[in-house]
Structures are given as structure tokens and as C-alpha cells.
Amino acid sequence: MKNRQKTLALLVAAALAAVPLLTAVPAQAADTLTITSTQPVTGTVDIKYEDGRSETSVPLWTGSIPTGVRIPAPKTTYSSSCSELTFAIQASLSYDEMSDVDIDFEIWSTAGVKVMSDSIYSGSQWNPSGGPTQIAALTCEPFADGKYNLYVTTQYQLSTDGLLTYYQEGKQTLSFSVSRAKFVKCKKGYTTKIVAKTKCPSGWKKVKA
Helix, strand or coil: HHHHHHHHHHHHHHHHHHHHHHCCCCCCCECCCCCCCEEEEECCCCEECCCCCCEECCCEEEEEEEEEEECCCCCCCCCCEEEEEEEEEEECCCCCCCHHHEEEEEEEEEHHHHHHHHEECCCCCCCCCCECCCCCCEECCCCCCEEEEEEEEEEEEEECCCCCEEEEEEEEEEEEEEEEEEEEEECCEEEEEEEECCCCCCCCCCECC
């Protein structure tokens, strides 16, 4: 009986030890999208009064927002299928005042599918030094060439009663385009490589990427 229990315990230990080996998948770094065009944007909100008057707030943040990107050629034949877009924006108010400012960046296809997004919520996500704050949007979904819409929504918190929070909001829509760097996948013997051109070198055969 003791031998059976010992054997069972060894089998269980071996199975548990093998789990990390079976489930662990090497993480792949995302390909950083190359920014090809930008547009200067000032983030404001529309202030509306009870008497019907409205006005635009002072600038809450500024930035050169990407309006065009290029998907880079893969570095290897096993490159990640994920894409990341990074850029910076600058707060226009003090760090304490920016605690009431939230921003959403969303890229949508013309077919109505959200492809990529990132947000700044609460003061803890603004750069406390007062310098630029980084935006990093990531997608691992197919990102096809073509036209998209980039929606930028700025919200300024007016008050909160603990249950409901009241905001003023400003929305901007930018045209956004995606292109892809030219490359070919080439093979020679048992070796395969990516070439950032439109054709393979002499002696190499183009294969399906």
C-alpha cells in the first residue's frame, strides 16, 4: 500500500512539474508601427450652461497625433502578429488639475470595428513631472491597409457625489490611414528569410509570406 501511495505521489509531482513546460509560451514583442503623418491636436471640452450658453474650455492637453502609420516588414519569419502605436501628449494644466481629465484614443475601421485603443484615466496616469505622457495602443488583430477613423474623446470631471460623476466632453474625429512596408519571403535550400524589397536576391526563390 505504501509503495502504491509513493508511486502515486511521484506521478502527481511529475505532472505538476510538467504544467509550466506545457503552458508557457514565449512572449513575442509587438511590431512598432512607423508613424508617417501627424496632426496637431488641442484637447478641449464643450462647456454648456443652464441658460443655454456654451463655450470651449481652455486647452487641457496638446499633441501631434498620428494620422498615418506603416506596418514594418517582419524582422524574421517568426515575427509577432501584434502591432503597437506609441506617441506622446502634453498636459496643459498642472498635475493636480489634470487629475480630473480623461482621454480616450480609439481607431475604428470604416466597417465599424474597433481595432486599437488606449486611454488615460485619473491623475495617476499623467506624468507627475509635468512632462509628456506616453500613449501606447496595442492590437493583435489583423490590421489591414486602408482608411480608418481615429476618435479622440476628452472628458473633464466637474463633480461627483460618490455614485455619479458629471463630465463635460469634447470629441474630435481624425482620418487615419494604414499602409504596409514592402517585403518578400525568400527561400534558398533549407534557409528562409525576410527581404525588405519587392523581389528576392539572385539564387533565392520567393515563397508565400
